[in-house]
Amino acid sequence: MQQTYARVAGMIEPVRPDSLMEDALRMTKGSLQRHRIKVMRDYEECSSVSVERHKVLQILVNLIRNAKQALDDAAPETKILKIQIKETAEGIVSMVIEDNGTGIPEENLTRIFSHGFTTRKGGHGFGLHSAALAAQQMHGNLTAMSEGIGCGSTFTLELPIARKEVVA
Numbered sequence: 001m002q003q004t005y006a007r008v009a010g011m012i013e014p015v016r017p018d019s020l021m022e023d024a025l026r027m028t029k030g031s032l033q034r035h036r037i038k039v040m041r042d043y044e045e046c047s048s049v050s051v052e053r054h055k056v057l058q059i060l061v062n063l064i065r066n067a068k069q070a071l072d073d074a075a076p077e078t079k080i081l082k083i084q085i086k087e088t089a090e091g092i093v094s095m096v097i098e099d100n101g102t103g104i105p106e107e108n109l110t111r112i113f114s115h116g117f118t119t120r121k122g123g124h125g126f127g128l129h130s131a132a133l134a135a136q137q138m139h140g141n142l143t144a145m146s147e148g149i150g151c152g153s154t155f156t157l158e159l160p161i162a163r164k165e166v167v168a
Contacts, residue, residue: 012138014048014162015056017085017093024060025083028068037071037079046087050162051138059131059142063097063155066127069120070101070153091161098154104146112144135159 025032025039032039049056064081071079084096104112111117113132118125128142135142139160146153 010052012050012052014050015053016048017046017095017159018043020049020051020053020056021060021083021085021095024057024064027057027061028064031065031068032081035068035072035079037068037081040080040082042082042084044086046085046093048162049093049159051140051159052134055134055138056157056159059134059157060095060097062127062131063157066155067097067099067101067153070099070103072101074101074103074150074152076100087161088158092158093161095157095159096154097157098152100152102153103149103151104144104153105149106146109144109146113142 021043067081071081078100080100082096082098084094084098086094086096088094108117108119113128114125115129116125117129128144132142135157141156141158143156143158144153145156
């Protein structure tokens with residue numbers, strides 16, 4: 001699946017957000033199942049987004065893997081990964097990945113998207129930085145929220161709705 005998407009790099013196209021999220025979940029399915037993570041979906045009917053499919057998949061897979069690691073580190077009784085997709089005002093589709101894992105200290109919320117910043121032993125600090133840059137390149141945005149250590153975290157990827165071409 002990843003190789004198929006890699007072949008169409010650089011091509012911006014209208015894509016259904018739920019389709020992208022489901023592809024990302026399929027790519028991480030084995031790991032989520034092995035670690036007994038319960039995935040809860042809440043998808044609203046949304047317009048297509050205008051994106052580079054492979055870039056969005058890289059972002060989503062990175063966010064899902066980070067959530068899995070946060071859940072493993074915190075080891076709550078029930079590991080929950082909540083996925084929400086909704087269309088917001090202003091022509092934006094919001095894709096939210098929330099976990100009940102370790103959480104992020106307030107002082108790190110402003111730093112986690114910086115190149116080279118990591119709190120993970122053996123981490124490189126490239127994943128979230130690259131994800132934020134990719135979102136910006138597609139005229140989107142990637143944000144993070146957490147109430148702190150032990151409170152889980154929420155990452156939101158906002159992408160522009162695909163414009164309908166008017167044929168004259």
